Structures are given as structure tokens and as C-alpha cells.
Amino acid sequence: MAFELPRLNYALDALEPVIDRRTMEFHYGKHHQVYVNKLNELIKGSPFVNSSLEEIIKEAEGGIYNNGAQVWNHTFYFQSFKPKGGGKPEGELASVINNTFKSFDKFKEQFSNAAITLFGSGWTWLVKNDSGDLQILQESNAGNPLRNGLIPILTCDVWEHAYYLNYQNRRPDYVKSFWDILDWETISRRY
């Protein structure tokens, strides 16, 4: 069965001024859509034609991996946001973040720093392992932690297309604003 572009549960301009409508139109309407289309093309007649996205991320190589992971990554990214988001994590995630990073502010600082210093295109991740321990990772290009058996909790897209129309070379400003649209209820549930 072919993969589909998932719906957003907010309007394309709902994340303004952090993420502007035009960036959303291209990021969701073009980049994300094209990853879906290319993946569907590439899996035709391949061993992955009936695979789940997770299976593709764990086992595929080359174009199938790249497009499959990018479909998953963008879905996960867009589902981490809500208009007028922000604030802090809740429940268990909040206490594990405090235990691991000393405080939410320290975590925020470390995650932001990982996002700012990732060289080239990629994703910054907060992941948990089997024992529930948290870790911040930098992954290049389509890199997805599921491939290494880790469970993603939060991600920030630092491909230039994620912020260039609004922030140009000022990636740190994008990363700083990113915290204002996070939907911590959804993110906390992932833990």
C-alpha cells in the first residue's frame, strides 16, 4: 500500500511567527510530499513494497532509506508542534529530563547547542534507550535513531529548508524560537 502525506492538525500559518506560512507550504507541501512520492516510486517492485516505514528505516539502504526516513522524520517533526505551544514537559519525561540533564533549562541549552552545531543538513534528536535513559543525538541528512534501536522523543529539523526563508543563515534564531511551538503534551506521551 502506498504511503500518504499525513494531515496536519493545525493550519499552515498557525505556527507564525516562529515558522512562517510560506516555509510550511514548501516544507510540508513540497519537501515532505516529495519524500512520500519518491518513496512510493522507489518501493515499487522492491523487497520493501509491503514494509512499514519502521521496517524501511531499520533495513533499507540508499534512496529507499533516505526517502523513508525523511517521511517518518517530517511526520514526527510536524506532530511535535501546536500553535501557542511552549512551556515544559510533563509527568515522567519531566523528571527524567531533570535527572539526566540537571534541569529543563540545561537540557534546552544542550539540545539547542546540538542543533546549532550540527554541520550541514540533518536532525537533532532526544531519544530514549531500552532502559529509559535519555540522550541527545546529531544525525546527518535523513538519519533516524530507530535504525539503532532507540526511541525518538523530540526532533529538530536543521536542514536549511526548515528555516531559510524566515531566518536565512541565522540558524540559532530558528532553534531559539523552536521551543515556543512545542506541544509538550504530545512529546511527553512519547516517553
Next chain:
Amino acid sequence: MAFELPKLGYDYSALEPHIDARTMEIHHTKHHAAYTSKLNDAVAGSSLDGKSIEEILTNISSASIAVRNNGGGFYNHSLFWKVMSPNGGGTPLGDLADAINKAFGSFDNFKSEFSNAAANRFGSGWAWLVITKDGLKVTSTPNQDNPLMDISEVKGTPILGIDVWEHAYYLKYQNRRPDYIAAFWNVINWDEVAKRHKG
């Protein structure tokens, strides 16, 4: 001596409509300038201080990741500005034309191989025309790597390069990288490429 951000030989608007003035200005004054100053920070007081950029890049495997990323960024953009011109486009002449025909069969074959290398580089990077010990080759490298680096898959002297980081085209072309690559052929400064080919 510290590395300096080179001046462009033309105005920021000179490559319009193929590359817009705003992209050129941010690309040169922000991106290239940042690579230059970070390279200077990374080599200051180290054993690389005072070496030429070519010397540094050909021994990059023994340098830090900061030198690799920023040294590459400094060199690559310096080459990029030079191989473009408001009077560019067309096709190469003379020895370079012969060498391209010999290596790729025809200019059109070369053009499509180079364009494909640029379009298919996943993520950020560059596509190159390179002088190798086996003649001219097309290759691409990730991020700010280049064929001078001893870690490069295809090693040699780059004589033409196209930046396919999204910052090189996003303000004008957004997700349409192939349109940017097609436009690039209108601004290639073949005289400069031929000069670099001669060595």
C-alpha cells in the same frame, strides 16, 4: 597570515536572474565570511598556522573537524565565485573542450553527468569537475569536503564546482534544486575554468 574573505569580481546583482542579489549577498557576507573567520580561529596558534589552504586541504585527514569544515567552506566558496561571471554561459573552447570531449564523449554528456551529480547529492554538498590522474572526472562531495582533500573518494584538482547547499538557492528556487542547476550553466565562466585546467 590570516585567511581573508575574497572580494567578488562583480556586483551581487550581476548574476540575476539566475542567482538573485539577496542570495549572493547573504551567501558571501554571511556564509562565506563565517567559514573564513572560523577557519582562522581553528588554525590560529596550531601547526597549520601560515600554511596555504591547498596544503591544509591535501592533508586534511590529520586536521581537526573544524579545519575540515571551515577550510573546505573557505576554499569551495572562493572557487565558486570565480567560476561564475555575468558574461558566462556557452561552452568551453580549446584544450578544455578537447579534454571534456575525451572524458565524457561530448559537452552534452558532461553537462548531464555534472547536473545529475549536483541533483543527486543528498543533503548539503558540492558537485565538481576535477582533474584527476586519469583525466577529467565528475564527482560530488558532502558538506564542505572537496576533491583536494586526501579523504575524498575522487581525488584531484577541482576546476568547476556548484554549491548545492540549500542556502545557495533556497530564497529563489526553494525545493526546485534542478531549476537552480539548469540556471547555473548560464553563468559559468569558462575562461576561468580553462585557466584552472591549464594550471
